[in-house]
Amino acid sequence: MRTATTIPVDWTTHRFPGGALCVPARFTDQAQAAWFDAHRPGAVPVGEGGRQAAWFVDGEHGPAVLRHYRRGGLRARLGRESYLWLGESRVRAWAEVRALDHLLRAGLRVPEPLGAIYWRKAPSSPFYRNAILIARIPGAQALAGRLDRADPSAVAQAIAAMHAAGVWHADLNAYNILFDAEDRVWLIDFDRARLGVVSPKQAEKNWLRLRRSLVKVAGARGAQWWDALSRCLPP
Numbered sequence: 001m002r003t004a005t006t007i008p009v010d011w012t013t014h015r016f017p018g019g020a021l022c023v024p025a026r027f028t029d030q031a032q033a034a035w036f037d038a039h040r041p042g043a044v045p046v047g048e049g050g051r052q053a054a055w056f057v058d059g060e061h062g063p064a065v066l067r068h069y070r071r072g073g074l075r076a077r078l079g080r081e082s083y084l085w086l087g088e089s090r091v092r093a094w095a096e097v098r099a100l101d102h103l104l105r106a107g108l109r110v111p112e113p114l115g116a117i118y119w120r121k122a123p124s125s126p127f128y129r130n131a132i133l134i135a136r137i138p139g140a141q142a143l144a145g146r147l148d149r150a151d152p153s154a155v156a157q158a159i160a161a162m163h164a165a166g167v168w169h170a171d172l173n174a175y176n177i178l179f180d181a182e183d184r185v186w187l188i189d190f191d192r193a194r195l196g197v198v199s200p201k202q203a204e205k206n207w208l209r210l211r212r213s214l215v216k217v218a219g220a221r222g223a224q225w226w227d228a229l230s231r232c233l234p235p
Contacts, residue, residue, distance in 0.1 A: 002189040006103040007094050007116070019128075020218045021087065021117040022097065030060045036117045038068060053081075056136065061114045063136040069093065069191065082127040091118045092191060093130040099167060099193040100134070106165040109158065109186045110136050134188075135209030144174035147225045151183070157230035158185040159206065170194070171191045172206045173213035174222070178214070207233065 007013070014031055015021045018198065023031040034040060040054055046054040053070040056063075069092055070081055083092060093116035100113045111134040118130040143150055155177060162169065169176070170192035178186040207230075214222030 005034060006089060009098050019117060019119040023115040027061060027115065031115060032175055033117060034114060035059060035133060037065065057232065061133060064114055064132050064133050065108055065136050066131060068131045072089050081083060081129045085120065085126055085128045090127065091130055093118060093132045094133055096190050096193065099190040099195060102195060103162065103165055103167055104113055108161055108165060109184060111188055112138055114176060137178055137180050140178040140186065142175045143177040146179060147221060150179060152225065153232040154185045154227035156229055158187055160234050163203045166195055166197060168194045168198050168202050174212045174217045
């Protein structure tokens with residue numbers, strides 16, 4: 001498999017002192033670094049999942065979710081928002097944009113990416129920070145909060161379709177699977193996603209990651225829901 005690294009061909013890149021941002025062509029004239037400011041007026045923290053690094057925002061781009069990339073675990077000791085600079089094509093926000101664009105073109109329900117940005121303190125800095133802006137899914141609720149009325153077969157179909165489209169999810173958990181107001185399944189958070197043929201072993205890792213998450217979130221109820229889901233898995 002390969003890691004998604006490039007932005008879509010129909011996007012544009014804007015450079016500014018200390019970094020660059022990329023947006024769909026329709027936002028070329030309106031895009032600005034202020035879109036990615038977590039302290040922008042009206043920004044509301046997202047309350048579920050993640051590392052307290054996502055906000056609901058609105059603006060010329062429409063209703064959206066702003067997410068700053070933030071490390072967890074032991075790596076956070078090196079700086080929760082600092083990543084090693086390996087070139088613009090390796091920026092994690094750029095990679096996630098490419099993965100989302102790939103899935104959208106394949107017809108899957110994933111949020112539309114609206115922009116991405118990175119910042120560096122100086123051109124010679126070995127580290128960078130980055131963020132992504134994605135379209136908000138109206139009325140969305142995480143699987144974690146609605147197991148009592150979530151269709152396991154619909155979730156299984158969505159994940160299987162993602163694998164068939166050639167995408168491996170790095171953190172498939174009960175908060176990264178959403179249901180909209182019409183009970184349709186959406187997959188989110190494709191940071192560190194990989195593009196390419198998904199082997200049975202790699203697919204199994206995704207399924208088992210989800211099972212661990214369900215048990216952690218809902219205990220015995222999560223395990224029961226997983227059992228129902230497992231009966232819907234592709235052979």
